[in-house]
Structure formats: structure tokens, C-alpha cells
Amino acid sequence: MKHLICYLDFVSPYAWLAFARMPEVLQGLSYHAEYRPVLLGALLQQNANPGPAGIPAKRAWTYRHVSWLGHAHGVPLQMPARHPFKPLPLLRLALAHGQDGAVNRFVAETVFRHVWEGGQDALEPGRLDALRHGLAGQLNSQADEETVKQWLRSNTQQAAQAGVFGVPAWEVDGHVFWGLDGLPMLRAYLQGDAWFERQWEACAGVESGLG
Template sequence: MKHITFYLDFVSPYAWLAFERLPQVLEGLSYHLHYKPVLLGALLQQHANPGPAGVPPKRDWTYRHATWLGHALGCGLDMPARHPFNPLPLLRQALACSDDGTVNRYVAGTVLRHVWLGGQDALDPARLDVLAQALAEQLRPDAEGAGALPKALLRANTDEASARGVFGVPAFEVEGRLFWGLDSLPMLRAYLDGDAWFDGPAWDAAPAVPSGLPSVR
């Protein structure tokens, strides 16, 4: 059985699309998925990356593309009333259902649907109350008195992701190899199927290509 870590932040439309697509991509394989919420903004900041929302034309394209992909893949995707937004309340709500930094598929899916279906404000207080009720049975027994633990888990997850080379979400790690983005899912499937390409030199050779840009000092 393969163990796959799925790093996600609920603010990412592609995390929602990958979440919906992944069961079909992995159909027929023996695997176990670990869903790990991380703070995308912290990962982007480490690489001085403004993200798609920081480049206005790219923001426009990203939203169009993600919305079309939701249609094309049949899972739907409605841009929330405001985006980007601060995902910390959602990340901590999800991790209040965890004692080790991972959440189950029900928790991940409930929060993702809260954001990406219906086109509403992801941080609307009334909607957050409804979300909390939907997750109530998933909460750790000590969740009410342990508000610091979700914060610590999120920090640890994000630090772990960074140490493993995660620079964005969705990202998938299996056996020390990292696959990034919705469009990496066919590549992930090929690896899990034992494609001989992964036994050759190309995986390590690709990032060893020298840069043709002058170094920044």
C-alpha cells in the first residue's frame, strides 16, 4: 500500500479540484491518503512569490480557468464572494478535528465545499457557525479547551511541508517524491503504476539544468 500525503489549503481552488479528481485518478490502486492542511501564504512568502492573486492579469485568468475546470470536471466550482481571503479560521477549524496534523476526507471535503460551492463568503460568521456544526462530531474530545493545538498543528504542518520542498498547493508526496498541482495527477498516477521513467535519470537530471539568468546579489 502506498502512503500519499496531500498538502492543501482551503483557499486554493486547485486544492478543491484535486480533492474531487483524486479518487478517479487513483482508482484501482492500494493507497492511503493523509490530508495535511498548510498555510499557503507562508509557503509563498518564503519564496517571495505573490501567488496568482498578486498579479492582476494572472488573477483574472486563474479564476476563469478554475471555474471552467470545475465545469469540465463535473465537480463544480463557484468563486467565493471574496478571494483571496484569510484561510486561518478554516484551517484551524479543520485541525480542531485532528490530534496529529492530518484530517480525514470528510473534514477536508466539508471545508472545501463550504468555500468552493455556492459562491458565498467563506468567512461569513453565520456560515462559519454552520460549518462548525457540520464538523462537531469530528472534533477531538478536548477541542474546546485546546484552542492552541490547532495553531501548533498548522505551524508544524507548514514547517514540514516547507522542509520537504512544498512551495504551493495542492501538493502530493509519496516515497519522498513531490508532485505539485492539479495537472501533476497523471504523473502521480504513472509513478504509482511503476512507470519505468521514474527509475531513470530524468527525475534528478531535470532540476540540475544550470540557470541562464544572472545571479542576484
């Protein structure tokens, strides 16, 4: 059975789409998924990447694209009232309901739905209180505020060291797969496609033509 580490940030609509589609795309395969929240902004900053929201025309395209993808794949997705927003409260809330920096699928899905269903403000205090109430049964009483912060820092550092530059991303056997459209490639790897032995390293070894 393969072990997948799934890196996610609730601010990313692509992470929500991939999270929702993952069980269907990987159906029938033997794997165990470990969900680890990370701070996407820190990963982008490390790579001097402004992200889609940092380019006005790309921001508009991204919101149209993800809304259409939700429609096309049957995944509920309405843009929240404000986006991007600072996801720290949601990341820390999720981790407070996890273990050792990982959260289970129920916790991740509950937070994702809080953001991406209904088109409301993801950080509105009353809604955050309702989210905490909905997750109360999953609360880790031993995860104090500093522990949660450390888990998030550690997850983000671990992701960066693995070569993760954005979310959603999956790490398995030292291989990193990125993005919603990376799911079929991940499936092929888990099925033992021989392409990976022949081409994975060769593709990364192409010489850069930039100065």
C-alpha cells in the same frame, strides 16, 4: 501500499479541484492518503511568490480558468463572494476536527464545499457556525487552540522542508508532485513507471542560465 501526504489549503481552488478529482485519477491503485492543511501564504512568502491573486491579470485568468475546469470536470465550483481571503479560521477549524495535524477526507471535503459551492462569503460568521455544527461529530476534544495552531505551523514547516512550494501537493517516497495537472504524473509514479528512475533527478540537475 504507498503512503501519500496531501498538503492543502482551502483558499486554493486548484486544491479543491485536485481533491475532488484525486479518487478517480488514482482509482485502482493501492495507496493511503493523509490530508494535512498548510498555510499557503507562508509557503508563497518563503519563495517570494505573490501567487496568482498578486498579479491582477493573472488573478482574473485564474478565476476564469478554475471556473471552467470545474465545469469541464464536473466538479461544483463557484467563486466565493470574496477571494482571496485569510484562510486561518478554516484551517484551524479543520485541524480541530483532526488528529495530530491530519484531517480525514470527510472533514476536508466538508470545508472545501463550504468555500467552493454556492458563491458565498467563506468567512461569514453565520456560515462558519453552521460549518462547525456540521463537523461537530468529528471534533477532537483534546485539541485546544494552541495545539491546533502548533499543528498548522508544523504542517507548513514540514511541507516547506519537503520542497513543497504551493498547493495542492502530494509527497510520496520523498517525491513531491504539485498541482491538479500533476495527478496523472503521480499516478504513473504509483504504478512504477520506469521514467522516474531515469529522469526524476536528471531533470532537476539542469544548470540554471540565470546570473
